Every structure is written in structure tokens, then in C-alpha cells.
Amino acid sequence: MPPMLSPGARARAGGLAVALALLTFAAAASPPTIELQQAWVRWLPPTVPDTALFGMLINPTDHAVRLVGGTTPAAKRCVPMTTVRKDTGSASGPVMEMVSVDALVIPAHGRLVLEPGGDHLMIMGLQKALVAGQPMQVTLMFEGADALTVSVPVVRK
Amino acid sequence: MKRVPKGVLWAAAVVAVAALAYVVQGRLGGPPYQFASKPLTNLTTEADFTLQSASGPISLSDFDGDVVVLYFGYTHCPNICPTEMMHLAEVRKLLPEKDRSRVKVLMITVDPERDSPVTMSKYAHAFDPAFVGLSGTSESIAAVAKQFFVTYQKTDQTGPDQYFVNHTSAAYVLDTRRQLALIYNYDQLGSEQTHIAQDLHHLLLRGS
Numbered sequence: 001m002p003p004m005l006s007p008g009a010r011a012r013a014g015g016l017a018v019a020l021a022l023l024t025f026a027a028a029a030s031p032p033t034i035e036l037q038q039a040w041v042r043w044l045p046p047t048v049p050d051t052a053l054f055g056m057l058i059n060p061t062d063h064a065v066r067l068v069g070g071t072t073p074a075a076k077r078c079v080p081m082t083t084v085r086k087d088t089g090s091a092s093g094p095v096m097e098m099v100s101v102d103a104l105v106i107p108a109h110g111r112l113v114l115e116p117g118g119d120h121l122m123i124m125g126l127q128k129a130l131v132a133g134q135p136m137q138v139t140l141m142f143e144g145a146d147a148l149t150v151s152v153p154v155v156r157k
Numbered sequence: 158m159k160r161v162p163k164g165v166l167w168a169a170a171v172v173a174v175a176a177l178a179y180v181v182q183g184r185l186g187g188p189p190y191q192f193a194s195k196p197l198t199n200l201t202t203e204a205d206f207t208l209q210s211a212s213g214p215i216s217l218s219d220f221d222g223d224v225v226v227l228y229f230g231y232t233h234c235p236n237i238c239p240t241e242m243m244h245l246a247e248v249r250k251l252l253p254e255k256d257r258s259r260v261k262v263l264m265i266t267v268d269p270e271r272d273s274p275v276t277m278s279k280y281a282h283a284f285d286p287a288f289v290g291l292s293g294t295s296e297s298i299a300a301v302a303k304q305f306f307v308t309y310q311k312t313d314q315t316g317p318d319q320y321f322v323n324h325t326s327a328a329y330v331l332d333t334r335r336q337l338a339l340i341y342n343y344d345q346l347g348s349e350q351t352h353i354a355q356d357l358h359h360l361l362l363r364g365s
Contacts, residue, residue: 047232094325
């Protein structure tokens with residue numbers, strides 16, 4: 001850093017350097033891959049050995065990508081699941097059936113919403129009790145894109 | 158003597174007229190209260206059952222005079238059941254404080270094999286310390302479910318002691334006389350909590 005620069009100029013120069021570094025990194029990295037936004041893992045009482053990851057997967061690529069599973073140091077396995085509503089025709093409302101699937105599809109230039117009552121990544125066989133506010137590291141495995149490792153907050157909602 | 162400002166007199170007059178209108182409307186019946194769920198007037202039998210809580214047997218009749226919300230689910234469900242339990246906890250928070258102790262939320266397991274009374278109690282308390290978790294024998298759970306048209310079915314095992322239980326997802330509200338009054342589906346529980354809290358308040362008013 002040149003010593004004659006004012007603190008403001010120094011900060012600007014620093015910012016520029018970071019931006020340049022990021023640009024270089026982006027140019028050097030593999031083609032755009034899957035992004036996970038607004039992700040959260042549901043906090044559940046310690047009696048429950050399973051939980052689920054929710055959020056939105058963004059696919060900027062030209063081809064459909066399949067979420068086929070995942071891994072986490074916090075649990076034994078991660079399984080893509082979907083929820084099938086089966087109308088019973090009675091006042092008791094539909095049966096919400098959880099069905100494990102081989103993959104959940106993120107369309108080309110599209111998104112896949114993982115939400116309670118819908119598609120989600122079930123996290124099964126938790127090693128220890130969930131603590132709200134603490135992050136959980138999860139690696140999502142795809143077909144058609146690189147794996148994605150994210151740190152996702154455990155949220156009570 | 159000080160003159161009362163005109164504005165204050167007008168305000169007082171408006172309040173008086175509004176109060177009178179309110180009283181007259183009340184006397185004449187007024188428009189009926191609109192529940193978020195269709196009131197179930199054709200079901201008039203008194204419900205009852207006895208199931209096991211962590212601290213011993215609990216009967217529905219123990220809550221006579223209160224409004225009871227029943228939810229059938231299981232603790233190994235990470236998706237639907239916790240969502241609905243959290244929504245019910247939110248509904249209870251929206252109630253006027255004096256109503257809160259008179260609205261009892263009971264969660265009944267549809268998976269008695271894995272959910273003991275203690276498991277159910279811990280699970281229910283995690284959402285709201287006032288919630289009650291109940292289990293029982295497979296036969297007693299089946300009998301209670303039948304009273305409320307609840308259906309549930311175990312799926313194929315995916316591993317040792319690993320399976321899902323597909324079940325209907327509604328919440329049932331019993332009035333202060335143990336009569337099934339309202340049913341809310343999954344979507345309503347998620348989006349109409351304020352209205353549901355008003356419904357419960359209204360049922361308490363009607364019963365007292």
C-alpha cells in the first residue's frame with residue numbers, strides 16, 4: 001500500500017483490490033454452479049432423530065440439475081423428499097404423505113423451493129441434539145453440477 | 158366554570174352512539190360470528206377418551222369447561238407435524254391472556270410404537286410448555302382416531318425402526334362441552350392464525 005494515500009483512498013484501494021481478486025477468482029472458477037439461498041435447518045426437540053433442510057436452490061446453468069442427496073457431519077444421511085397431498089374427501093383434510101425420491105430437479109435457469117409441506121432434504125439420524133442458532137454444515141450432492149458445501153443455521157420456526 | 162371544548166363533546170357523543178349501537182346489536186343478535194372453519198353443527202355427540210400422559214392417564218373430560226384443540230401426529234415427522242405444532246403455539250400466543258389457560262392443546266401420537274407418553278410430553282412441551290402430549294396402546298389410539306375420522310398408516314420400513322406414518326393433517330377443536338366444533342386444515346393453520354385465535358375466544362365466550 002503506498003504510504004502517501006489518505007485513509008479513505010487506502011480503503012478504496014483495498015476495496016478495489018478485493019473486487020479485482022473476486023473477479024479473477026470468478027473467471028478462474030468452474031462454470032456457474034448451484035446456489036442455495038435463505039437456507040435453514042429446522043430445530044426440533046432432542047427426542048427427534050431427524051430434521052430437514054429448507055431454502056431455495058438456484059440453477060444458473062443451461063441444463064437441469066438434480067439434487068440427489070447430501071452429507072453432513074451432524075447426521076447419518078440426507079435424503080431428498082417430496083410431500084404428496086392425498087385428498088381424503090373427509091373433513092379431516094388431506095393426508096400429507098412424505099415420499100423419498102431419487103432426486104429433486106432444479107430446472108435450467110430456474111429454481112427449486114424446499115419448504116415445509118413440500119420438497120425438502122431430510123436429515124436423518126442426528127448425532128446430537130439440535131441447538132437453535134447454531135450452524136450445521138451440509139454438503140449437497142447434485143447430478144449435473146459440483147457438490148455445494150454450506151453452513152446453514154438451525155432455526156426454530 | 159370552564160367550557161368543555163366542542164371537540165370533546167362531539168367525541169363523547171360519537172362514543173355514546175357507538176356504545177348504544179353495540180348494545181342494541183348484541184341484544185338483537187347482530188350478524189352471526191364468522192368462524193374461520195365451517196362450524197360442525199351436525200356432530201353433536203360428546204367426545205371422550207382416556208390416554209396416557211407422562212404424568213398418568215388423562216381424559217378429555219378432565220378439560221370440561223375449556224376449549225380443547227386436538228392434533229394427531231408423530232414425533233419422527235420433521236415436515237408437517239412440527240409446522241402445525243408451531244402454528245398452534247402461535248395461535249395460543251395470540252389469545253387474550255385470560256383465555257390462554259382455558260385453551261388446551263393436546264397432541265396425540267399416531268405412532269405409539271415409537272412415541273411413549275414421556276417422548277410425547279417432551280415433544281409437545283418443546284413447542285409450548287402448556288401443550289400436552291399423549292400416547293397409549295395401539296388399540297386405544299386407533300379408537301380415538303376413529304372418533305375424529307383421523308386416518309393413518311405406517312409406510313414400508315426404510316431401515317431398522319425407520320418408517321413414516323402417513324396421516325390426515327387437520328386440527329380439531331372441541332367446545333367447552335366436548336363437542337367437535339371446528340376443524341382446521343394444514344393451510345388454514347399456516348395462514349389464518351389470528352382468525353383461529355378469535356374463533357377459540359368466541360367458543361370460550363359461548364361456553365361461559
